[in-house]
Amino acid sequence: MKNTHITIKPKVAFFSTQTYDKTFFEKYNLDFEYQLDFFESQLNEQTVTLINNVDVVCVFVNDIVNAEVIKQLAEQNVKIIALRCAGFNNVDLEEAKKHHIKVCRVPAYSPEAVAEHAMAMILTLNRKTHKAYNRVREQNFSLNGLLGFDLHGKTVGVIGTGNIGKAFAKIVNGFGCKVLAFDLVPDEELEKIGVTYVSLETIFKESDVISLHCPLNEKTKYLINKETISMMKNNVMLINTSRGALIDTSDVIHALKKGKIGYLGIDVYEQEEKLFFKDHSEDIIEDDKIQRLMSFPNVLVTAHQAFFTNEALTQIALVTFNNIESLLTQNDIDNKAALLA
Template sequence: MEIVAFGVQADERPLLESAFAGHHQVRSLDVLLNRDTAPIARGYEIVSTNVDADLSADVLQTLAAGGTKMVAQRSTGFNNVDLEAAADLGMSIGRVSHYSPYAVAEFAWALALAVDRRIVRAAGRTRNFDFRLDGLMGRDLHGRTAGVLGTGRIGEAFTRIAHGFGMNLLGWDIAENPRCIELGMRYVAQERLFAEADLITLHVPLVAGTRHLVDAAALAAMKDDAILINSSRGGLIDTAALVDTLKSGRLTGVGLDVYEEEAGLFHVDRSLDVVDDDTLARLMTFGNVLVTSHQAYFTEDAVGQIIDATVANVEDYLTGRINENMLVTRGQLPVAAR
């Protein structure tokens, strides 16, 4: 069987095609799946997509009309998928429930250290042989407080690194992680975490209850010199409110690997285009803000695990097996999702 895969990055392609070798052929495309590109999938029973895919009802209808019965998403998040529509169309939708938590946790720390120690600014200067230290002063993180919102696999990995730095640990989640408690984490209300943490990092999924978790009120509660890191989902932060906060001179640094309107922007080259997103354009003007293109997961280890899980999802679909990654199985939603 030939599978068409959308949104395949150049570094990802050999791993993807090698994993399916001997089982199925893969047609790897660098274009993203959306309303315009969905007709490309006509005739393919199985389509694989990345996190940037538009799997809204009309796109799913186009896929189904073209013969697609299974979508294997190469990502954990599925807020881009209309599951009800997929069920109505009798489709199967798979995802990757988990992969290396260290990839994202370590990248979140890379962002935190980069903005704290002004590394991007320093690197730009030294490349031009400007070796001044003006404006490059950072702070020790040892002895300061890390606030971790979401203490699952990734949040726990971040917490372990924070513990290694000798930081005080505050956490918030719907369920406490005993391994984080063993490291000295104290679970507190969101309001207290926002008010007391010097470094705040987000590791919760994007669902209705977490959209704009960091809103104007949360930002107002933070310390003026706090550092804010988001390597989870862009919609967790009210970006317009964040811009207003930065315009007022507050927050030492912000590291963002995600952006709430990133669809159609991230993972493609827009350097020759006029980007009409005024909010993102303004955000990028702040010297204490570092934006990367949703790459926290992008390590050989994590991508390899994502691809292996995708192969397993395809094989399970073809043999009629159901695994933990299936969000919709031949038109049936899991009981918890109904």
């Protein structure tokens, strides 16, 4: 009788799964043939028990991958924590190293997707197209209250010129803005097209529009606070498509009430893990801060959708699977920016 050898493919467990995650990952898994488990639940100390005989856990921005979760993953012999996003502030990397669990991410999927969303928020807040849309649908063709300003010639401050910040700086440069930037490492390509690197203080003092594109860490947490806001121009526009905790929400609310901040656009929120990616239309939201923000007519909130394009989701799926494949077969990744631990 001829012997047959059955190869059992590695199992990947996805947490914080939405319908579109399943669609894209199942589509591109045809080339990898992994066993896929999808959980709608956020990964945390309670839900980690859902996994069984899993080689890889795949997590998103609001999953909690702290020391206790990693300890439990190690006890279940999980080999890899794969982030399907660029940010990794929610993962205890030292604990992962301690338990010999590899951690990888998607350092760049579609920088243009996030940069273009930041630009969309600027244009929407300025020209009030969201309000105009609703007015016209109700047969109200008045222009009162819809006054905007020319973006051309205004000073835009870009904090962080990595892949996304760089893409955003190019966009606003194309609008004819004066672009100021801050980053620990200036980008020569941006400098050649006229972007000027300055101090954070200069950006706060001189910018008409400030857009945040830096990572969240100990140095950048609450970068936007009472002190830094006080340096800004009156009626400044502030945009955040990076991480919610870059902004001290209480201080921003105070500045909105006083008229210091004239426009606020946020696609991220420091307590978003309790709200975003879920339908709360029938719920009473107990978060007073987000409710207060949404009560302002000059505030635009979107629910972490800046990344949400076909191109970005395709790249996220492909890069995540390639990262997993490389780590399982070679214990390494060619793109060192993708390997965290």
